[in-house]
Amino acid sequence: MNLLLINPNTTQRMTDALATAARAAAAPGTCITACQPSFGPASIEGFFDETIAAAGVAEQMRHAPAHDAVLIACFGDPGLDAAREATRAPVLGIAEAAFHAASFVSTGFSVVTTMTRTCVIAEHLLHKYGFERRCRGVHGTDIPVLALEHCDAQGQPLCLPQIEAAARAALAQDRSGAIVLGCAGMAGLCAALQVRLGVPVIDGVSAAVKLAEALVGLKLTTSAVGDYALPLPKPYAGWAQPLSW
Ligand code: 2AL
Numbered sequence: 001m002n003l004l005l006i007n008p009n010t011t012q013r014m015t016d017a018l019a020t021a022a023r024a025a026a027a028p029g030t031c032i033t034a035c036q037p038s039f040g041p042a043s044i045e046g047f048f049d050e051t052i053a054a055a056g057v058a059e060q061m062r063h064a065p066a067h068d069a070v071l072i073a074c075f076g077d078p079g080l081d082a083a084r085e086a087t088r089a090p091v092l093g094i095a096e097a098a099f100h101a102a103s104f105v106s107t108g109f110s111v112v113t114t115m116t117r118t119c120v121i122a123e124h125l126l127h128k129y130g131f132e133r134r135c136r137g138v139h140g141t142d143i144p145v146l147a148l149e150h151c152d153a154q155g156q157p158l159c160l161p162q163i164e165a166a167a168r169a170a171l172a173q174d175r176s177g178a179i180v181l182g183c184a185g186m187a188g189l190c191a192a193l194q195v196r197l198g199v200p201v202i203d204g205v206s207a208a209v210k211l212a213e214a215l216v217g218l219k220l221t222t223s224a225v226g227d228y229a230l231p232l233p234k235p236y237a238g239w240a241q242p243l244s245w
Helices: 012-025 047-062 080-086 094-105 116-129 145-149 160-174 184-197 204-217 238-243
Strands: 002-006 031-035 069-072 091-093 109-113 135-140 178-181 201-203
Touching: 002 012, 002 047, 002 204, 012 031, 012 145, 012 184, 012 204, 047 080, 047 238, 069 080, 069 204, 080 091, 091 094, 091 204, 094 109, 094 116, 094 178, 094 201, 094 204, 109 116, 109 160, 116 135, 135 160, 145 184, 160 178, 160 184, 178 184, 184 201, 184 204, 201 204
Parallel strands: 002 031, 002 069, 069 091, 109 135, 109 178, 178 201
Antiparallel strands: none
16 A cells, blocks of 8 residues: 655655654555655744644645555644545544554553643644543653754664653653653654553554554545535635645
8 A cells, every 4th residue: 555654844854764664664565655845844843833834734635646545744733634635545643643542552641742832732632532531641841853863972862861751750640551752753762662661652653554554454535525525626825826626
């Protein structure tokens, strides 16, 4: 199957890293194509960033290559509903995928994310998706998204001890049984954190890949009836003109 991964931010290094993480999770028959918007923020760390990034996701969906499933690889799931209107293939956001996966393996989970100001974005999603009773806390580390990739001379991510400490504190404070990583850029930390913490650690990128494969295997498509019907045809003005239906 062909899986289209959209990194909603415009940092090519991060798009490449997300493609690598997705390929590591994918089954042998899954082919991952990764892309990013032609405009927008280098990283998504607030509402303004997210609004522009959602338009970038819509742009990529408008010109999307053939695909069997789509993965939106930012923890705010920007543009998820718009993407579902634009294709009949299943579309997974990494936050929604991670919340589902964490709920299969724990009675309650904690989210550990990047900037504290983005906690409210995760909290809004938990309410929107109906997971507020499964999530016991959302915790910021104030690590900027693009600092997640900074490594020491041995190639070890510099942020790992800080994220491990935040996760340990969250597990104790929230009485939770699993950790959801609250940023796509944390995908490469997942395996090490799971060993160190001794609890399930969920990276939304790999969770979304596996859930996308399951949905495609079940021959489930995004419903063409009702809310997710194709956008109604109408002119779009200004820079959005090429995106009109
Ligand atoms: C994110 C993410 O996953 N990618 C990005 O640019 N910002 N979300 C986050 N909470 O840091």
